[in-house]
Amino acid sequence: MKALHFGAGNIGRGFIGKLLAESDAEVTFADANTQLVDQLNHSQEYHVRVVGDTQHTDVIRHIAAVQANSDDVISQIVKADIITTAVGPQVLAKIAATIAKGLQLRFEQGNHTPVNIIACENMVRGTSQLKQAVLAELPQQYHDLLEQYVGFVDSAVDRIVPPAAANDEDPLAVTVESFSEWIVDKNQFKGDIPPVQGMELTDNLLAYVERKLFTLNTGHIVTAYLGKLAGYKTIREAIADEAIQNTVRQAMQQSGEVLVNRYGFDRQLHHAYIEKILTRFANPYLVDEIDRVGRQPLRKLGAEDRLVKPLLGTLEYGLPNDALLKGIAAALHYRNADDPQAVELQGWIEQEGVEAALLRATGLKADEPCVATIVAEYQRMAQ
């Protein structure tokens, strides 16, 4: 099995590339970072340190890398059996043109074996969005072939992999938590489902995507933004603060009630899932910076993302949401001079006021009563 993976970063090396290589795929990473590509090609292996209740290091061998946007990556697309990505939601659309070029050449060369593409990003149905971007780049005459031979498979991906600390001796090493979950929509494959160990199949993907987004991601972001306000640097420090932990737990329980209502989740089991996530945030072996988890606040405040989407669910079902509202208010306080979205958000607040900025970022309507509550909470937090 030939696998091409876009994005040799934390999740690429620490999770998806690792699973593919451990399933005996010939793994080629495609990345925009020339130094990283050179290092991967030079060593052809890297270390993954798995940390949790126990620790061990896996060596991922026989891997190669190509420069994204090069002729080499096009040749890889021509012969790949599976193509995966972990590049970040904002980059996904940028690789669509490359994928379209590669697929066009694949069809022109008469390769009609199925290929499956799976975007492993924190997005709801990110692969389906990638498909639309690829179709927009692919000449119309190839669209039927794409529908016939290319599977665009949506997925949910869950493993905490913070950026590794700089290590000149072992620059490719990544540290990952022992928990991992990669769930894909089994109905979207073309041809045989690739035999990847650790890739779980479901025919109810949206429930899993929302379970992860509304729990791990919601809890994480509330921890990050409340932690930042309290002056902490890492997720572990923030979640050790009892007041923060209580609000984070409550926020996850409130978004969890949406899942219980929408998908019939068992409440007790879901509460156990929440408690497990709290222990993951407290993992003493992971140094996960608040600014990594809090990055790109405008994306995270979006209507389809981890704060507002569950909030809209609580409004739909008439459920409590005060902890989620606190999380949104804390997001509006997020400051990080190195994060262009954080700078932009603070600019909106300065120029237009907090309510206008909130409406612009979230798409909430001004007459929605929770808007006034968020603004009042924001003012309270400012004191």
Ligand SMILES: NC(=O)C1=CN([C@@H]2O[C@H](COP(=O)(O)OP(=O)(O)OC[C@H]3O[C@@H](n4cnc5c(N)ncnc54)[C@H](O)[C@@H]3O)[C@@H](O)[C@H]2O)C=CC1
């Ligand atoms: N790190 C984590 O714990 C998790 C991350 N995710 C998701 O995985 C995705 C990747 O996240 P990370 O691995 O943390 O980010 P990262 O920044 O470590 O890795 C992204 C990689 O993509 C590369 N890249 C950028 N532009 C590219 C292009 N045009 N073509 C090819 N490669 C390009 C970068 O050079 C980098 O190596 C994101 O969508 C994130 O939300 C999902 C679950 C867990």
Ligand SMILES: O=P(O)(O)OC[C@H]1O[C@](O)(CO)[C@@H](O)[C@@H]1O
């Ligand atoms: O990667 P994003 O979408 O910026 O958000 C950070 C989130 O991604 C993760 O790294 C992986 O799910 C979480 O740890 C965190 O909630």
